Each structure stands twice: as structure tokens, then as C-alpha cells.
Amino acid sequence: MAFTDIRDQDVPLRLLRNMIARDRIPNGLLFWGPSGVGKRLTALELAKAMNCEAEGQDACGQCLPCKKIAHSNHPDIQVVVPVKKSRNIDVGAIEGIVEMAALKPFESDWRIFIIMDAERMRGPAQNHLLKTLEEPLGQTLFILITEFPQLLLPTIRSRCQRVRFGALRPDTVLEILCRDRELPREAAEAAASLSQGQMSRAFDLVDTGKRSVVLDIVGRLSAGEDPLAISEEFGKYLSAHKSSIEAGVKSDGDPVDKQEISKEDRERIKEEQMALVDALCRRDIMEHLYLFETWYRDALVYHATGEATHVLNRDQEALLESAGPLDDPISAISKARLYLERFLNEERVFRDLFFALAP
Numbered sequence: 001m002a003f004t005d006i007r008d009q010d011v012p013l014r015l016l017r018n019m020i021a022r023d024r025i026p027n028g029l030l031f032w033g034p035s036g037v038g039k040r041l042t043a044l045e046l047a048k049a050m051n052c053e054a055e056g057q058d059a060c061g062q063c064l065p066c067k068k069i070a071h072s073n074h075p076d077i078q079v080v081v082p083v084k085k086s087r088n089i090d091v092g093a094i095e096g097i098v099e100m101a102a103l104k105p106f107e108s109d110w111r112i113f114i115i116m117d118a119e120r121m122r123g124p125a126q127n128h129l130l131k132t133l134e135e136p137l138g139q140t141l142f143i144l145i146t147e148f149p150q151l152l153l154p155t156i157r158s159r160c161q162r163v164r165f166g167a168l169r170p171d172t173v174l175e176i177l178c179r180d181r182e183l184p185r186e187a188a189e190a191a192a193s194l195s196q197g198q199m200s201r202a203f204d205l206v207d208t209g210k211r212s213v214v215l216d217i218v219g220r221l222s223a224g225e226d227p228l229a230i231s232e233e234f235g236k237y238l239s240a241h242k243s244s245i246e247a248g249v250k251s252d253g254d255p256v257d258k259q260e261i262s263k264e265d266r267e268r269i270k271e272e273q274m275a276l277v278d279a280l281c282r283r284d285i286m287e288h289l290y291l292f293e294t295w296y297r298d299a300l301v302y303h304a305t306g307e308a309t310h311v312l313n314r315d316q317e318a319l320l321e322s323a324g325p326l327d328d329p330i331s332a333i334s335k336a337r338l339y340l341e342r343f344l345n346e347e348r349v350f351r352d353l354f355f356a357l358a359p
Contacts, residue, residue: 002045002048002058002059002061003016003017003045003049003058003059004058006038006042007038007168007172007176008037008166008167008168008169008172009037009042009165009166011164012031012042012165015163016049016163017057017058020046020049025050025141026141026160026161027136027140027141027142028133028142028144028156028160028161029141029142029161029163030118030146030149030152030156030160031143031144031146031163032145032147032148032164032165033164033165033166033167034147034167034197035147035198035200035201036195036198036200036201037168037198038165038168038199039145039165040114040116040145042165043114043143044069044070044077047069047077047112047114048061048065048069048070050109050110050112050141051065051066051069051074051076051077051107051108052065052066053066065107065108074107074108075105075106075107076106076107076108076111077114078097078112079114080093080097080113080114081117082120082279083271083275087278087279088120088121088122088125089115089117089118089121089122090125091122091124091125094121094129098137101137101138101140109139110140110141111138111139111140111141112140112141113140113141114143115142115143115144116145118144118145118152119146119147119152126152126153126156129142129156130155130156130159133159133160134159142160144160149162167197167198168197168198169197170192171192173191173192173195173199174188174192176199176202177191177192180203181203181206181207186315187315188206189314189315190211190313190314190316191205191206191211193312193313193314194291194312194313196312201287204287210284210287210288210291213234213237213288214288214291214292214295215316217230218295218296218323219319221358221359222319222322222323224358224359227358228354228355231347231350231351231354231355234347234350234354235346235347235350238285238346241281242277245277245281246277249273249276249277249280250273285340285346286337289333289336289337289340292357293330293333295313296326296330296333297312298311298312298320299326299329300329300330302317302320302321302323303325308320324359326357326359329356329357332353332356333353336349336352336353
């Protein structure tokens with residue numbers, strides 16, 4: 001991979017290349033924009049370019065530093081992610097990287113810290129990082145990655161150079177889906193349309209059964225089936241889906257030989273796995289809600305215009321035509337999202353939603 005492999009982000013890449021060419025790299029960068037459009041990938045490619053032995057404006061991908069960064073084992077590049085069940089980045093994590101920033105790099109001229117979901121930093125953590133951004137410690141670069149820059153302290157935003165990432169073009173998403181997944185053209189076009197320019201969402205749509213589940217529910221609700229029975233089935237589906245996520249995380253994250261690590265490390269790994277499971281489950285629930293929202297938005301548009309030109313579910317025109325009009329489905333879905341963000345019971349939230357969406 002290299003900068004040239006990152007799609008539809010010409011302005012951010014031009015800015016970063018100029019920084020490298022002029023050797024004027026700030027100590028703080030704020031990558032912000034929708035999820036799944038290449039922010040993390042760009043941060044890693046920037047780290048490669050800054051450490052590449054070819055010493056150009058892009059990474060060669062073949063030298064030892066590039067390979068180490070690609071395999072996440074470069075000692076001077078660290079990715080910080082939210083941990084624990086609360087999915088926050090606490091002050092202890094920031095203190096740890098600030099202490100590392102004060103040390104001389106092991107192999108390169110720069111130490112680079114990539115902070116994922118930077119808005120998840122708690123207040124004390126943001127304040128601690130702010131002190132370092134105000135008084136940089138040598139050749140240290142902090143790259144903050146977020147969808148929600150407004151949740152960061154204004155003083156942090158003011159001390160980082162902002163790099164805005166936009167959504168991918170539908171044609172780009174479609175091209176990548178056709179390249180990386182063996183899909184019928186119609187299915188790929190539907191996923192590209194529903195992804196809203198987010199590649200991670202497009203892959204999720206084609207790799208999971210979320211959309212089929214949602215389409216089945218809206219069809220059954222439209223046909224007049226009992227919302228309570230549907231909500232109970234959906235609750236069982238969510239429970240089974242969570243168990244599948246737990247199994248996958250445990251399989252991917254368990255060390256090969258548990259005897260070689262300490263009890264403290266085992267506890268840390270377990271805690272990180274639990275946090276990842278919670279995050280993935282919460283993201284999945286919100287993605288289901290997003291699919292409900294896009295469907296009922298499409299139903300409103302279709303009934304208003306009588307054509308599928310401006311809808312996202314273009315491959316479901318027959319189902320859109322049969323869907324009866326509802327009073328205010330979008331408000332009901334917005335209320336459900338608010339309740340989920342406040343950590344109310346998911347099964348209860350969806351039960352109430354299905355009753356609201358029943359004709």
C-alpha cells in the first residue's frame with residue numbers, strides 16, 4: 001500500500017505530501033470525517049512515508065521500516081485505541097504515550113502515535129495530551145482520528161492541523177466491491193448505494209446478513225404480522241449475533257501459548273476483548289437501525305415521487321411499492337437511536353420501535 005492506493009482523498013493526500021516534501025510536519029494532526037473512508041490507512045501510510053528508506057513523498061512498501069509498520073511491529077509507531085468496557089481512552093493511556101514521547105526514538109527520527117476514536121478520550125486525558133501539544137517533545141507526531149471533532153476540546157483542535165476526509169464516490173465503492181468480493185452486479189450496486197461512501201459499511205453489508213434481516217422485518221411489519229413476535233425473534237437474533245462476535249474476538253485475540261504470558265497480561269487481554277465485543281455489538285445494533293432508517297426514508301421518497309431514482313434500496317422497488325405509508329417513521333427511529341445512545345435495553349427499544357412502525 002501507498003498514498004497512491006488511497007482513493008478519493010486527493011486534498012488530504014496533497015497536503016500530507018507537501019508536509020513531507022517541505023519537511024514541515026506539525027506535532028499534531030487531526031484526521032476527521034466519516035468512518036470507513038481511509039483515515040486510519042492514511043495515518044499508517046504517512047508513518048511509512050516519514051520512515052521510508054527511499055526518502056520520497058510516498059512509501060515504497062518494500063523497505064524494512066515500511067514492512068514493520070505494515071505488520072504493526074515498528075517500535076516507534078504506536079496505535080492507541082479505546083479499551084475497557086466503557087470504550088474510553090483514560091488518562092493512564094495518555095500518560096503512557098507522553099512518557100514514551102519524551103524518550104529518543106529507537107529506530108527512526110520520529111515517534112508517531114495514532115489515536116483512534118480520539119473523541120473517546122476523557123476530559124483528564126484530553127487535558128494531559130493538551131499539555132504535550134502545547135510543548136512538543138522533540139520529533140513526536142500525534143495523529144488524532146475521529147468522526148466527531150466537536151467532542152474534542154477546542155484547545156486541542158486549535159493545536160492540531162486539521163485534515164478533512166470526505167466520503168468515497170459510489171463508483172469507487174462499487175469498483176472495490178466488485179474487485180474484492182464475488183457479487184452479482186445488482187447486489188454490489190445496492191451495497192454501494194447504501195454505504196453512503198463508507199467502504200467499511202459496504203463490506204459489512206455484503207459480508208453479513210444484516211440487510212436481509214431488516215428487509216424481512218419491514219416486509220412482515222408491512223404485511224401486518226405481530227410486532228411483539230417479530231421483536232422477540234429479533235432479540236434472539238441479536239443474542240446469537242453477539243455470541244458469534246464473542247467467539248470471533250476470542251479466537252482472533254487469544255495468545256497461542258497462554259503459559260508464556262503473565263496473569264496480569266491475561267487479564268488485560270481479556271478486558272480488551274470484552275471492550276472490543278461491546279464496541280462491535282453496539283456498532284452492529286446501530287447499523288441495523290441505520291438500515292431501518294434508510295428503508296423508511298426510501299419508502300417516504302418513493303411514495304412522494306412514484307419512482308426509485310432517488311432511493312438507496314433501488315433493488316427493492318417491489319417491496320417499496322407494497323409498503324403502506326406511516327405517520328412519522330423517521331421520528332420513531334430517531335427516538336430509538338436516542339434511547340440506544342443512552343444504553344437502554346436494546347430488545348425493549350426495538351420492541352417499541354416495531355410497534356411504532358406497524359401499519
